[in-house]
Amino acid sequence: MIARRVVRWLDDRLAAAPFAHTTLNRVFPDHFSFLLGEVALYCFIVLLATGTFLAMFFEPSVSEVVYQGSYEPLRGVTMSRAYASVLDISFEVRLGLLIRQMHHWASLLFAGSILLHLARIFFTGAFRRPREINWLVGVGLLVLGLFNGWAGYLLPGDTLHGTGLRLGYAIALSVPVIGPWLVFLLFGGEYQSPQILSRLFVAHVYIVPLMILGLISVHMAILWRQKHTQFRGPGRTQTNVVGEKMWPAYAAKAGGLFFAVVAVVGLLGGLVQISPVWLYLPDTPAAVTSPAQPDWYFGWLDGALRVFPAWEIQAFGFEIPAVFFPGVLLPTLSVLLLVMWPFLEARFSKDTGPHHLLERPRDRPLRSAIGVGLITFYGVLLAAAGNDVYARTFSVPVLQVTNVFRVLTLVLPVVIGFATFRMLRSLRDREISRMSEGAVAVAGGAGSDD
Amino acid sequence: MKGGPAEERAPRLIALSFLVSALGSAGLGIVYLAGGHTQAEGLMVGIAFGGLAFGLVAWSKYLMPNGPFVEERDSLSSEDHEREKVAADFARGGRQIGRRRFLGWSLAAAMGALGVAMLFPVRSLGSRPGRDLFETAWADGIRLVTSDGEPVRADELAVGTLLSVFPEGRTNDADAQAVLVRLRIDRRTGGRPGAQAPEELVAYSKICTHAGCLVGLYDPRSQNLLCPCHQGAFDAADGARPIAGPVTRRLPELPLRVDGQGFLRAAGDFPEPVGVGFWNRGRS
Numbered sequence: 087m088i089a090r091r092v093v094r095w096l097d098d099r100l101a102a103a104p105f106a107h108t109t110l111n112r113v114f115p116d117h118f119s120f121l122l123g124e125v126a127l128y129c130f131i132v133l134l135a136t137g138t139f140l141a142m143f144f145e146p147s148v149s150e151v152v153y154q155g156s157y158e159p160l161r162g163v164t165m166s167r168a169y170a171s172v173l174d175i176s177f178e179v180r181l182g183l184l185i186r187q188m189h190h191w192a193s194l195l196f197a198g199s200i201l202l203h204l205a206r207i208f209f210t211g212a213f214r215r216p217r218e219i220n221w222l223v224g225v226g227l228l229v230l231g232l233f234n235g236w237a238g239y240l241l242p243g244d245t246l247h248g249t250g251l252r253l254g255y256a257i258a259l260s261v262p263v264i265g266p267w268l269v270f271l272l273f274g275g276e277y278q279s280p281q282i283l284s285r286l287f288v289a290h291v292y293i294v295p296l297m298i299l300g301l302i303s304v305h306m307a308i309l310w311r312q313k314h315t316q317f318r319g320p321g322r323t324q325t326n327v328v329g330e331k332m333w334p335a336y337a338a339k340a341g342g343l344f345f346a347v348v349a350v351v352g353l354l355g356g357l358v359q360i361s362p363v364w365l366y367l368p369d370t371p372a373a374v375t376s377p378a379q380p381d382w383y384f385g386w387l388d389g390a391l392r393v394f395p396a397w398e399i400q401a402f403g404f405e406i407p408a409v410f411f412p413g414v415l416l417p418t419l420s421v422l423l424l425v426m427w428p429f430l431e432a433r434f435s436k437d438t439g440p441h442h443l444l445e446r447p448r449d450r451p452l453r454s455a456i457g458v459g460l461i462t463f464y465g466v467l468l469a470a471a472g473n474d475v476y477a478r479t480f481s482v483p484v485l486q487v488t489n490v491f492r493v494l495t496l497v498l499p500v501v502i503g504f505a506t507f508r509m510l511r512s513l514r515d516r517e518i519s520r521m522s523e524g525a526v527a528v529a530g531g532a533g534s535d536d
Numbered sequence: 537m538k539g540g541p542a543e544e545r546a547p548r549l550i551a552l553s554f555l556v557s558a559l560g561s562a563g564l565g566i567v568y569l570a571g572g573h574t575q576a577e578g579l580m581v582g583i584a585f586g587g588l589a590f591g592l593v594a595w596s597k598y599l600m601p602n603g604p605f606v607e608e609r610d611s612l613s614s615e616d617h618e619r620e621k622v623a624a625d626f627a628r629g630g631r632q633i634g635r636r637r638f639l640g641w642s643l644a645a646a647m648g649a650l651g652v653a654m655l656f657p658v659r660s661l662g663s664r665p666g667r668d669l670f671e672t673a674w675a676d677g678i679r680l681v682t683s684d685g686e687p688v689r690a691d692e693l694a695v696g697t698l699l700s701v702f703p704e705g706r707t708n709d710a711d712a713q714a715v716l717v718r719l720r721i722d723r724r725t726g727g728r729p730g731a732q733a734p735e736e737l738v739a740y741s742k743i744c745t746h747a748g749c750l751v752g753l754y755d756p757r758s759q760n761l762l763c764p765c766h767q768g769a770f771d772a773a774d775g776a777r778p779i780a781g782p783v784t785r786r787l788p789e790l791p792l793r794v795d796g797q798g799f800l801r802a803a804g805d806f807p808e809p810v811g812v813g814f815w816n817r818g819r820s
Contacts, residue, residue, distance in 0.1 A: 111605075111607070112607065113603070113605045113606065113607035180568060180571070180572040181568065181572060181577060183574045184574050184577045184578055184581070187574075187578075188578075188581075216612045249749055249765060252747065252748040252749055252750075252765075253747050253748070253749070253765070255748060255812075256746075256747040256748035256811075256812040257747075259669075259748075259812055259813075259814045260812065260813060260814065261815075262815040263815055265814045265815055266665035266669055266814055266815075266816070267662075267665060269662075269665075270662035270663060270664070270665045270668075271658065271659075271661045271662040272661070272662070273662070274661065274662050275662055275663055275668070276668045276669060276710075276711060277710055277711065277748065277811075278710045279662075311612075312612060313607070313609055321604075321606065324609075325608060325609050326606050326607060326608050326609060327606070327607045327608075327609060328603075328604045328605070328606050329603060329604060329605065330601075330602045330603045330604070330605065331601070331603065331605050334596070334600050335596045335600040335601060335602050335603075336596075338592045338593070338595055338596035338600060339592070339593055339596040339597070341592050342588070342589045342590070342591070342592030342593035342595075342596065343589070343593070344589075345585045345586070345588040345589035345592065346585070346586065346589035346590075346593070348581070348585040348589075349581070349582045349583075349584075349585035349586035349589055350582075352578050352581030352582045352584075352585055353578055353579065353581070353582035353586075354578075355578050355581075356574055356575050356576070356577050356578005356579055356581060356582070357575055357578050357579065370683065371683075371702075371707075371708055371709065371710040371713060372683050372700040372702075372713055372742070372750065372752075373750070374749060374750035374752040374764055374765075375764065377764065378749075378764055378765055388765075388766075391746075391747055391765075391766045391782060392766040392767060392781070392782060393782075394782055395782070396778065396781070396782050396783055396784045397784070398784040398785070398813060400818070403816075403818040403819050404815050404816060404818065404819070405813055405814075405815060405817055405818060406813075406815065407784075407812060407813025407814060407815075407817075408746055408782055408783070408784045408813065409746065409747050409812060409813070412782075413747070440612065440613075442609060473767060474764070474767055477767075484767045484780075484781075485767075485769075485780045485781070488767060488780075488781065
C-alpha cells in the first residue's frame with residue numbers, strides 16, 4: 087500500500103511515526119464557537135493568496151502619471167502611479183477587480199472573526215491558566231491584524247487614503263517628547279513625504295504578514311500542546327477531551343469550513359462592491375472627502391476622536407495635544423487591559439489553578455458584565471463615527487449629535503453592564519437553587535470544575 | 537456510522553455538491569475566456585468553493601465516524617525533579633560563565649556598542665525634524681495661487697465662497713495650503729490696525745489643528761469653517777476660533793496684502809506652526 091511506503095520512507099528519516107499517530111487521532115471538541123478562530127485563520131490564507139496576486143500589479147509610488155487606461159471618466163487625469171495601478175487592477179487585469187474586492191472583504195471578515203474569537207475566549211474563561219500565553223499571542227495577532235488593515239486601506243492612493251494617512255500622522259506626532267522624531271523616522275519626513283507609500287507597502291506585504299504568520303504558528307503550536315478546552319457535559323472532565331478525531335472527520339470539516347470561507351468571500355467580492363476607488367478620485371494635497379469613515383474595525387478610534395472633549399494640556403511651553411487622549415492613550419489602555427486581564431482576574435478571584443473546562447457567561451456574572459460593558463463602550467464609539475451622517479440624515483446640528491454620543495459613551499456601558507450583571511446573576515442563582523433542590527442532574531450545571 | 541435514510545441519501549447529496557462545485561469551476565473558466573465579468577466571476581467562485589464546502593462538511597457529518605471519542609489530557613506541569621534539573625543546568629552554566637567576570641563585562645560592552653551602531657540604519661529612515669514642523673513655504677511677497685497655479689486677485693472671490701490656495705510654484709505643498717474666504721462686511725471683530733488687504737478677505741491654514749484633516753467645508757451663513765473628519769468648527773469671522781467639536785486651537789491666519797496689479801500676496805509666514813499639535817509646538 088502506498089500509504090505504508092510513504093510512512094516508512096518518512097519515518098526512516100524523521101522517526102515521526104508516534105507524533106503522526108497522536109496527531110491523526112487527536113480529539114477536537116465540537117462547538118460552533120470554536121470555529122471562529124479557524125475562520126480568522128482561513129481569512130488570513132485568503133488574504134495571503136489574493137494579496138500576493140495584487141502585489142504583482144500594484145506600484146507603491148507617488149510619482150505622477152497621466153491616466154490612459156480604459157476607465158473613461160479619469161482618462162487624462164494626473165494621478166499617482168499607485169492609484170493608476172489600482173485602476174489597472176480593477177479595469178485591465180482579468181479577475182483583478184474580483185480579487186481586489188475579495189482581498190478587502192476578507193480583511194473585514196478577518197478583523198470580525200478575530201474579535202468574535204476574542205469575545206468567545208473572554209466570555210468562556212478560556213484565557214485562564216494554562217492558556218495565558220496563547221491569550222497574549224492572540225492579543226498580538228489582533229493588534230497586528232488591525233494595523234495591517236489600516237496600512238492596506240491607505241495603499242490605493244485615493245482621497246480616503248489621504249485622510250487616513252493624516253490621522254495616522256497626527257496620532258504619531260501627538261506622542262509627547264518622541265512624537266516629531268517618530269513621524270520623521272516612520273513617515274520619512276513631514277507630511278506628506280513621498281516615501282510613505284513604499285514604507286506602508288513594505289509593512290503591509292512583508293513585515294506585518296511575516297509577524298502574523300510567526301504568531302499564528304506559535305498560537306497553533308501552543309494549542310496543539312495544551313489541547314482545546316471544552317464545555318461541560320456528560321463524560322467531559324478536567325482531564326479528558328471529548329469530540330471527534332482529527333482524521334478524517336475533523337479534517338474534512340475544517341477543510342469544508344475553509345472552502346466555505348472562500349465561497350463567502352468570493353460571493354461578497356463578486357457581488358457586493360467595496361472601496362470603488364475610481365469614485366473616490368486620486369488623492370491630491372488639497373483633496374478631502376465628506377463624509378469620511380474608516381473601515382469598520384477602526385470606527386471606534388474615529389468615533390473617539392470625534393466625541394472626545396476638546397482638551398489639551400499646556401504647561402511650561404509644552405503641550406499634550408488633544409489627539410493624544412483618544413488617539414494614543416485610549417488604544418494603549420485598551421491593549422494594556424487585554425494584556426493584563428488574565429492576570430488581573432486570577433489575582434482578584436484568587437483562582438490560579440489550571441482549567442480545561444469552559445464556563446458559560448452566567449457562571450461569572452461580573453466578568454461577563456465587564457465584557458458586555460466594554461463591547462458597549464467600543465460599540466457606542468463605533469456608532470459615533472457616523473455623527474456627521476446622522477446629523478445630515480435627520481437634519482439636526484452635528485454638535486447635538488456629538489453631545490448625545492458623549493453622554494452615551496459614558497452612561498450606556500455602565501447601564502448595560504449593570505443590567506447584564508443582574509440578569510446573569512439571577513440566572514445563575516436560579517440554576518443553583520434548582521440544583522440544590524435536587525430537581526436537575528449534575529450535567530451542564532455550574533460550580534467548581536476542579 | 538449512523539443508520540437511517542440520511543445515510544442512504546448522503547452519498548448522492550455529497551456527490552451532487554461536488555459536481556456543482558466542478559460546474560462552478562468550469563463556469564469560472566467560461567466567464568474568464570469570455571473576457572471576464574466581476575459579478576459572474578464572484579458567483580462562480582462562490583459555487584465552486586461552496587459546493588466543496590457543503591460536500592466535505594456533509595461527508596464528515598453523515599459518513600465519517602464522529603465519536604464521541606475521548607482522549608486523555610497529560611498534565612501540563614512536569615515532575616518537580618525535572619524542573620530542578622533544568623534549574624540546576626542553568627545554574628551550572630551560569631557558574632561556569634561567572635568565573636570569568638571580566639569576560640561577561642566586555643561581552644556586555646560589545647553588545648551595547650553594537651546595539652547603538654544598529655540605530656544608524658534606523659536614523660537613516662528620516663531627516664531631523666528641525667524647523668520643518670514650525671515653518672511653511674510662505675514668506676513675504678509670495679503670491680497666492682489656486683491648485684491649478686492661477687494667481688488670485690483680491691477682487692475675484694465672491695462673498696461666501698471658499699478657495700484653496702497655495703504658495704506660487706508649490707501647489708503640491710501639503711502643509712502650506714490655506715483657505716481663502718471672503719467674509720460678509722459686518723465682520724464682528726472690527727477693523728485690524730495696519731491691515732494691508734481688504735478686511736473681509738482672510739486666509740487660514742487649511743490643516744485642522746485637531747487631527748490634521750483638511751478644513752474643506754464652509755458654511756457662508758454662519759461663516760464657519762468645518763472639518764469633515766471629526767466635525768470640528770471654526771468661526772472664520774473671529775480669527776478661526778474653535779467653536780465646536782474636538783478642536784482646541786485656532787487655525788493659524790496667513791497675513792495678506794495686495795500688490796500693485798491687484799494680486800494677493802502673503803505678508804509673511806503663518807505666525808505659528810500649522811496643523812496638529814506636538815509636544816514642543818510652543819517652543820518655536
